[in-house]
Amino acid sequence: MLDTTLCNSYLSVNLQTIINNMQSIQEDIGPDVECIPVLKDNAYCLGAVPIAKALCTYANVRTIAVAQVCEGVELRQAGLSAPAVLVLGGVPERLFPAAVEYGLQLTVFHPSTVYALEKLAAAQGKRAEVQIKVETGLNRTGAKPGAELGALATALAACPHVRTMGVFSHFSTGETKESPTAYRQFQLYQQALAQLQAAGIDPPQKHMCNSGGSDWFRASFCNAVRIGRRLYMDNQAEPLTPGTPGAVQEACSWRASVTNLRVVEAGDTVGYDAAWTAPRRTRVATVCVGYGDGLYYPLAEAGGPLLVGEQRARLLATCMDQCFVDVTDIPCRAGDEVTFFGQSSGGATMPIQELGKFMHVEGVYFYSFLSPRVARVYEGLEP
Structure with a gap:
């Protein structure tokens, strides 16, 4: 296992900020709506186990959502036996036994899945939750409302060892306020609920809304909402005013350090394949991380912003393990701190949502590229 104390860079994850964000969101959506944290992809590469433990201990989380069976099993093996764990994605049949063994809720949309789970659960003397x-x-x-959903309902009614715990769908344009597509999707979801109720299926948990819709589409809340990105950052298009219910703070900072400084003359090139050509005499800092650590390659190509010490600088190019930064107008030396996003040790900020706007992507993308050789350091609470 990688010794993270020996890593070139580290990601500071503030668990107290995540708890505060969760509580702010819960205050906003109301006490009658359950908030389901989505901790897929190792909680967007931030660390699912410590975040899940903090949420269950300090925010009374009852359900956690993940994307794959392996993620749910990891939570169970870490001692998280109390919360329900919902696997949101489709699952290969070879993983059904592990899901039943560890008490994970599987997502179903084909009758064949229901019948396979019935056979498996009956053989084990258990009930499979879906x-x-x-x-x-x-x-x-x-399953589309109509014939597909009807066939699924028939299968569920015929399988006593399969217990239906919820029904959900997912917005395709939830981040876009007043989206006509989102309104149409919710109407279809309501039709599906009515069809299931007519078939005698009325599960306790109903959820359609994700992070994007949770700050505007209140009618779609039902009795639960799924929160992923919003645990760690606000809507970059229209962030809420700090201090208001539902407003959240960025929870993570990625820091590394300068390892070398060199002055290049006008016309000199930097990086593989002459990635950047100096238009003038330029002081270039080499920093000890690259795209192999998770630095978003297009951000470097586009000359994205970052912090060197407490001052703003810009990326010039990246290699797999190192990157180059223009520090011509910044007094710095080898060993100085570099902050790719979040807050520097001295309090300067490089909001990850600013990077998202710069690249026209969601800020959470920059988390999802971080590799295991970026040490995760948990602050604010005991993980």
Whole structure:
């Protein structure tokens, strides 16, 4: 296992900020709506186990959502036996036994999945828990209202060892306020609920809304919402005013250090394949991380912003393990801190949402590229 104390860079994850964000969101959505944290992809590469433990201990989380069986098993093996764990994605049948063994809720949208789980659970003397996924427009997975959902309901009614715990769908344009597509999707979801109720299926948990819709589409809350990105950062298009219910703070900072300084003359090049050509005499800092650590390659190509010490600088190019920064107008030396996003040790900020706007992507993308050789350091609470 990698000794993270020996890593070139580290990601500071403030667990107290995440708890505060969760409580702010819960205050905003109301006490009658359950907030389901989505900790897929190792909680967006931030560390699912410590974040899940903090949320269950300090925020009374009852359900956690993940994307794959392996992620749910990891939480169970870490001692998280109390919360329900919902696997949102489609699952290969070879993983059904592990899901049943560890008490994970699987998403179902084909009758064949229900019958396979019934056979497996009956043989083990257990009940398999599932949630129904309704297809409303994302066209990824789910049973469409009508014949497909009817066949699924028939299968569920015929399988006593399969317990339906919820029914959900997913917005394709949730981040866009007043999206006509989101309104149409929610209407289809309501039709699906009515169809299931007519078939005698009325599970306790109903959820359609994700992070994007949770700060504007209140009518779609049902009795639960799924929160992923919003645990760590606000909506970059229209962030809420700090201090208001639902407003959140960025929870993570990625820091490294300068390892070398060199002055290049006008016309000199930097990096592989002459990635950047100096238009003038330029002082260039080499920093000890690259795209192999998770530095978003297009951000470097576009000359994205970052902090050197407490001052703003710009990226010039990146290699797999190192990158180059223009520090012509910044007094610095080898060993100085570099902050790619978040807050520097001295309090200067490089909001990850600013990087998202700069690259026209969601800020959470920059988390998802971080490799295991970026040490995760948990602050604010005991993980």
